[in-house]
Amino acid sequence: MPQFKYEGRDMKGRWQRGTIASESKRDAVLKLRQKGIKVIEIAEAPQALLNKEITFGKAVKLQDFVIYLRQFATLIRAGVSIVDSTRILVSQTESKALQKALIDIEESLRSGNPLSVSAAKHPRVFPSLFVNMVKAGEASGSMDETLERLADHFEKMHRTRQKIVSALAYPIAVAVMAVAVVTFLLVAVVPTFVEMFADFHAELPAITKFVLQASEVMQTYWWLVVIAFIAIYVLFSLMKKQKKIKYYLDYAAMRIPIFGKLVQKAALARMARTLSSLFSSYVPILQALSIVENVVENEVIAKVMKQARDALERGQSLAEPMRRHWAFPPLVTQMIAIGEETGSLDAMLAKVADFYEAEVDAGTDRLKSLIEPLMIVLLAGLVGTIATSITVPMYDVFNHIQQ
The missing domain is CATH 1.20.81.30 (Type II secretion system (T2SS), domain F)
Known part of the structure; x- marks a missing residue:
């Protein structure tokens, strides 16, 4: 909201100055009059960068x-x-x-x-x-x-989102830990063995050469790795704001093995729940579809919502564009078609939302039980590879000395 700097006098004639937030200069003057301040001079205050409210993502949790x-x-x-x-x-x-x-x-x-x-x-x-x-x-x-x-x-939307976040939290945490452990080993541990291996004057195994080169790169160009991660994050954030690019990102997310079905079901649950809530509140159907198109947070589903709205404007069935699209299973289209015929579209959509929310709950539980051992094996494999690259040459030298 704009800030206005003002100067004036209160009811006792004392000089007052300060800033006030208001939609317009006129509203600011009216607010100050209600406080008993007679405005002599008022102007919109330039908002310095430090005074601006900076938010990332949603403003309210x-x-x-x-x-x-x-x-x-x-x-x-x-x-x-x-x-x-x-x-x-x-x-x-x-x-x-x-x-x-x-x-x-x-x-x-x-x-x-x-x-x-x-x-x-x-x-x-x-x-x-x-x-x-x-x-x-x-x-x-x-x-x-x-x-x-x-x-x-x-x-219900918050509960579904939390389920997905909790399913992804563990693999992300393990992945971050793996990167941190591997970085520590490459930067702090592996370099201590470089001179020792150089004194052996022996041919090192391929795995040891690879780890030593990775360690050298990490020590020399660590800043480049950090910049690359930041650049990828910023680029991905900017790409998500472009509708055409986000469409392909959402398409890929829904097609990816294992995770794709979960993303698809979560998007369908959100779509069905939002439409059901709007219909239950007697929001006109065309307006409801426009709202869903903007709030569903999935451009693949949003595109079908636009096609469904266009179909309704032409006097066709709401379910027809969905029936032709791979993202909408027969359960969804059949329930919507029945809702259209019986005049109970809000109830049918609520049942679809309940079904897919339950599917997301079960899917996230299965995913967590599948991912946890895989991530542990991955972390152990990375650390084991580095440890093996160091110990194998040492065993070779020890055996050589013994002979």
């Missing part, structure tokens, strides 16, 4: 957002107004970004704006799914039910 929704729904059900509920929740949340957004939303609500409009001003905090479902809740007068439904949706 999903867990904090779920807690906020639960508390909000409870307050509304207890008969507390939306404005007062927002004021109360400002002091309840532990997320600074959410707290800052709620302060601004409270001011917007007191100015007469609806919650959906106020929340839409903070897209990094409140996703389009929240804004549109709240808008539907405002129209139907069932705000408490809408907030409960949103809390259920984000809670």
